[in-house]
Amino acid sequence: MKTFEQMIEGYARFRQGDWQKQHDRWEQLKEGQSPQVMVIACSDSRVDPAQIFDVDPGEIFVVRNVAALVPPFETTPGQHGVSAALEFAVQFLKVREVVVMGHGMCGGCKAALTQDLHGNALGEGGFVAHWIDMLDEVREPIAAQQGTSGREAERAMELAAVKVSLANLRTFPCVQEKEGDGTLKLRGAYFAISDGVLHLLDESSGVFGPVS
Numbered sequence: 346m347k348t349f350e351q352m353i354e355g356y357a358r359f360r361q362g363d364w365q366k367q368h369d370r371w372e373q374l375k376e377g378q379s380p381q382v383m384v385i386a387c388s389d390s391r392v393d394p395a396q397i398f399d400v401d402p403g404e405i406f407v408v409r410n411v412a413a414l415v416p417p418f419e420t421t422p423g424q425h426g427v428s429a430a431l432e433f434a435v436q437f438l439k440v441r442e443v444v445v446m447g448h449g450m451c452g453g454c455k456a457a458l459t460q461d462l463h464g465n466a467l468g469e470g471g472f473v474a475h476w477i478d479m480l481d482e483v484r485e486p487i488a489a490q491q492g493t494s495g496r497e498a499e500r501a502m503e504l505a506a507v508k509v510s511l512a513n514l515r516t517f518p519c520v521q522e523k524e525g526d527g528t529l530k531l532r533g534a535y536f537a538i539s540d541g542v543l544h545l546l547d548e549s550s551g552v553f554g555p556v557s
Contacts, residue, residue, distance in 0.1 A: 370401060380406045383434040383443045385427070385510065387413040391538055392448045406434045412453030413445055414479055415510040418517045428517070435519050435529065443514060446534040447507040453477050454502045457484055458493050479513070480506055504553055507533040507546060 347355070364371065383406045384394040394400075394407050408430040415427055434440045447454070453473065456462050457480040462470035483505040491498035511533050514520050523529035533546030535553050544553040 367401065370403070374403045378403050378406070378438065380404055380434075380438060381441050382406070383408070383431070383438075383440045384446055385409075385413050385415060385431075385443065386446045387411065387448055387451060387453065389448060389451065391450075392446070392536055394446060397446075397536055397543065406430075406438060406440060411473060411476055412451055412457070412480070412506055413447050413510060414453075414476065414506065415445065415513045416479060417513040431514070431517065432519065435517075435523060439528075441528065442530045442532060443520075444532045444534055445507050445510040445514070446536060447503045448536040449500065449503060449538040451499075451503050451506075454480070454506050455499050457481070457506070458488065458498060458502045460484075460493075480509060483509055504535060507535060507553075508551070511546075511548075 380403060382404075384398075386392060386394045386407060386409045388409045388411055394405060394409075398405065408427055410427060415431070416425070418428070419425065431443070434443070454477075456473060457477040460474075462474040462477075465471045465474055467475075480502065484502065487498055487501045487505065491501055511531055514531055515524070520529060520531070524531060533548070533553070535544040535546070536542075537544065543556045545556055546553050
């Protein structure tokens with residue numbers, strides 16, 4: 346894995362390569378951005394949305410966090426990072442689609458399933474535990490039916506987390522309004538690290554199917 350010094354070497358290659366090849370595009374981007382799609386993905390280093398969807402700079406608006414979670418709409422004081430990004434994308438950039446993309450081997454979802462971090466102090470796993478407690482409700486039936494270890498249970502939690510985020514997105518008034526009038530579409534996706542296959546959620550059936 347690369348060190349930061351090696352990444353700076355990569356930057357030099359970027360300046361000599363893609364920066365020059367796509368100079369016209371960068372000239373356009375300095376005037377502003379107008380992506381049509383927002384992707385909410387996990388911070389996991391293995392699941393870069395730009396790489397998975399093979400997009401150019403400026404084509405997707407991305408938010409990444411532990412387990413690709415969206416908290417419900419809240420008006421309480423605090424630092425609402427995901428909510429701010431969503432608001433900006435929907436209200437100001439006027440994206441037409443929001444994609445929640447979960448993934449296989451997700452450490453955040455595994456921690457939600459095992460609850461190994463529950464009770465940890467802030468700075469020692471407590472921040473993570475508090476963040477992923479959004480999944481506590483969907484965890485219960487998974488744990489009861491499939492246990493709290495093994496890939497089958499972990500995958501069930503990973504897929505359930507996407508559905509939780511979609512449900513929470515729909516608690517935002519701006520999303521309700523725009524989805525209602527047809528100017529915004531929500532999508533659920535799941536990237537399987539083990540085989541590189543992307544799955545999309547059919548919300549009518551609740552089933553994730555591979556993209557052919």
